[in-house]
Amino acid sequence: MSDNIPIGISACLLGENVRFDGGHKKLAFAVNELAPWVRFVPICPEMAIGLPTPRPALRLVKRDDGEMALRFSNHAEGDLTEAMQQFSQKRIAGLEHLCGYIVCAKSPSCGMERVRVYEAEGNNNRKSGTGIFTTELKRQMPWLPVEEDGRLHDPAIRENFVERIYTLFELNNLRKAGLTRGGLIAFHSRYKLLLLAHSQPCYRELGRFVAAIETWDSLEAFFVEYRARLMSLLEHQATRRNHTNVLMHVQGYFRRQLNARQRQELSGLIDRYRQGTQPLLAPVTLLKHYLSEYPDNYLAEQRYFEPYPEALRLRYGN
Template identity: 85%
Template sequence: MSDKIPIGISACLLGENVRFDGGHKRLAFAVNELAPWVHFEPVCPEMAIGLPTPRPALRLVKLDEGQVALRFSNHHEGDLTLAMQQFSTRRVASLDHLCGYIVCAKSPSCGMERVRVYDPEGSNNRKSGTGIFTAELKRQLPWLPVEEDGRLYDPAIRENFVERIYTLNELNILRQSGLTRGGLIGFHSRYKLLLLAHSQPQYRELGRFVADIESWDSLDAFFIEYRQRLMDLLAHQATRRNHTNVLMHVQGYFRRQLNSRQRQELSGLIDRYRQGTQPLLAPITLLKHYMAEYPDAYLAQQRYFEPYPETLRLRLGN
């Protein structure tokens, strides 16, 4: 069995020639950087419902009743809405093992946001829709990290997505190995500093939720609720201010071991990160050096210091 993280992806983003024009939208980040770490499960909903390639382009059309239909953009007869919805419902039901999904932007089947929705005459459109397959994906699996190719060019969004898929993968492995209250509490403890970097209010709220674990009769029900709350929290991008607070908090663990020069150097590096003149990797690297020199059991288990493989180099620009 592969130990790579299972990730769904629009097939065209892997370079498969499945688009309406017979081409693809190969996403270099996925193919070149993520591929060594994940197992991609490609889907092209339009090919899956029997459409050929090349084919007439599709579009979302808003009907008088307020519903959205999937039709050919060249006014060719045929309504593909039911076929696409039935396929999406069936296919997504088999995807709850995934830890993330990368979809093709602007697609009427796969677009995540701002997909053009046309009026019945095709004379006007608004960027207000979601592709039918992706809408079903988000409906059935609301905890799943979903991003589209265009947004992943943004370094902060890219890091946030990778961080979430690694977190969900570890949580899924914990469930597969057999849920225990101790296991879930231990998991949450390992992620405390990382969660603190994303949202202090939600961090405190989730902490209170975990502290109440004994009141839940069903551990599986607790897991489902915890998973949703955890992934909702991580969907908030970590901020420079929150990272700075976490770094200063960690600095406090070494106040007795470091001399005045070392404390000043570390404080200065954290402040330069706060000001934006140093990447996050700089103070973290120094803190990891002190963690090796002055071991602390709590800090050693924190995912904050390595939430994903270092070779992905995602913290260089943050």
């Protein structure tokens, strides 16, 4: 797969001095680790609606009708809600090519969750909101992988996000090349083991959906529904238990080729992963070695063994 994956990002996370205090919130993971593999599309909604930097901080305020308003935190005159909503609607409408988005935590424009929402009078607040721009992003593109900078410090969340952007990138390229039933079925087949590691019930449900592809008159309509179901499935974080089941399943493909010592070594490594004393990379690497020694067409096509570039080192610690 090509590495030029388009990813939206809050401009401050790339180190641009666009924040209200004239600074930035550079995200090292994005700038130093992810950047070689993607093409970032930086956006600062607050600068985009004409605000300067530095500027008074903004806040979300709950209006009497229950809707959210975007206002200055210093109680200066002006309601920026309509301007932000109009910009968000128009800008996001041109972002369907994106395969993911990284937003700035706690921001009243970009925050993904737990953004402070203030009462109309006073400073009482609750961490219960979502930034206006991100709310619109998720409304228009509910399938899109969206994460915020703080959460990406968690290794499991980080891996899940990267896995999803690479999956969506391949799916989008399939659409660009021209949808066919065979192409969609082959795509789903390549991801079977990976999906199994995320959720066995959802894996089975999605399999039944794909099996009924012949009943769909419109492949475009099928694609839209499949994309929604696929990306929803991948939001479930892969678990150690599910990975263990996948590894044991793959082990069965080599039962006849491996001798007793090799089978015992592989079983022991999988069990040590199950117990948490070995990272996932260890049994996966051994299985890839056996796959090179004893080729299997089905396994060779599985994205499970390399869902993203190994250089990102995302399977080293889980």
